[in-house]
Amino acid sequence: MNNCPRIEIDLSKIRTNTKILTDRCKKAGIQVAGVTKGFCAVPQIAEALVEGGIAMLADSRLENFDKIAHIPLPKILLRLPMISQVEKVVSLVDISLNSELSTIKKLSEESLKQKKIHKIILMIDLGDLREGIWNNQVIETIEEIVNLDGIKLIGVGTNLTCYGGVIPTKNNLGLLADFAKEILEKFQIQLEIISGGNSSSLYLLDREEMPKSINHLRLGESIVLGRETAFGEAIPGTYQDAFRLVAEIIELKEKPSVPIGEIGMDAFGNKPVFEDRGIRKRAILAVGRQDVSVNNLIPKDEKISILGASSDHLIIDVTDSSKEYAVGDEVSFNIEYGALLQLMTSEYVYKRII
Structure with missing residues (x-):
């Protein structure tokens, strides 16, 4: 008899879900970071995401990156780094999401110690009121970031629906694209990543309302449970019982x-x-x-x-x-x-x- 209580995990369904979503995003010029926090970065599940076509692995907990260190894809820390953990951040992950200049400065110092270049995505708050720089402070923050050694600004991003429930739209994600354009004009920085949020942004692809500049999404729930999170609808072709x-x-x-x-x-x-x-x-x-x-x-x-x-x-x-x-x-x-x-x-x- 099997042990109880248990959670049963169907890797074939997870691979199918991942492939459907990565193929769909690829057609729109969007690369997918597969979020592993929902399943505590169990290596076999993370590998199923890789087999399904994700481009990066992302998690909120530093402890989880040890489990997936063997997978040769870029790793993103989703939760803003703690200053007390900057040594581990620089050591374990390639990219981190950031909104606090004091933390970015500490990451710069630690990167120089470790003789690394740590990449950052600057988070911009578009109204959901979780993490992110309020929009009128973006340019002045970047003015300081560009003078820091050991740090490379590779993108801007936002988070919606997770706290305030604000739904991604063509208009609010369009603001993110506008910031990327302004950064290029003011600082001559061509950003690699314009990260338009999470599984709640997927519905914009169906409506053909995703701003063309958005080239990156961080997908977790849509992969593991087969539903978008703006309205909670099942995604056609995917499994909800993986x-x-x-x-x-x-x-x-x-x-x-x-x-x-x-x-x-x-x-x-x-x-x-x-x-x-x-x-x-x-x-x-x-x-x-x-x-x-x-x-x-x-x-x-x-x-x-x-x-x-x-x-x-x-x-x-x-x-x-x-x-x-x-x-x-x-x-x-x-x-x-x-x-x-x-x-x-x-x-x-x-x-x-x-």
Whole structure:
């Protein structure tokens, strides 16, 4: 019997998803950086992305780059570097995204120590209000960057939808293209990369609204789960179940649907509310909130509903299912991106690569 709980990973589906997306982007003159953070840079999965055609590997956690150091593609650090980690940044990655001049200066100093040229992409905030220089400070920042040794400005980039939910458009990504043009005119720097965001930018290709100057995207969720992230739509031809959670039933009983007694706070400080549906057949699975956000789980058996969870137990209603479940049976779930992050990070969830 297979170990539970486990996340099953289908490499052939990941390769297919990657190829569909890289081919689609290539036709628009866009190279793809495959984001590995969602699966903690498991080498076999990263290699599947490479086989699918990505041009670079990107991650937010420095620790993950050790796992993929053997793959001969450029490596990008997605999260802004910590000053306390500049030595590792210069040592482990080729390119980092930056918005703080003080950090860039430290990267310059460390690059000279290591006798390297560290490449940077300057992040510009186009309204999502996560990382990035506010647009009226871009030129003055570059005026200082060009005087630093050991550093090479190779691109500009932006991030949208991750914090503020701002959707990429022809207009706001057009501003990024305008900055690249202004940098060329003022500093005679022909930028290699104009990075137009993440999986939320893909829908612009379908609408033929992607600014022509955008030549780089950082794709994670669209590859691993087969959906764009501006509107959450599935991408035609891709798989949404390359990753799935499997958990084992450890109790199966008929019980009331409303707890008996005065209701106080649950284990997470919330006061739960229950709908009285009478006596229901309830299964408890050996996985819980310590491993995964239950709101990001989708039962493969459409007649199952998720009732809730504690730290170590997931409670589901199997009353309406046509399958006769028993203790010891396995229940499968498709997962959303938040669940993927947690499941791959949890040491209590087995990883099975197919």
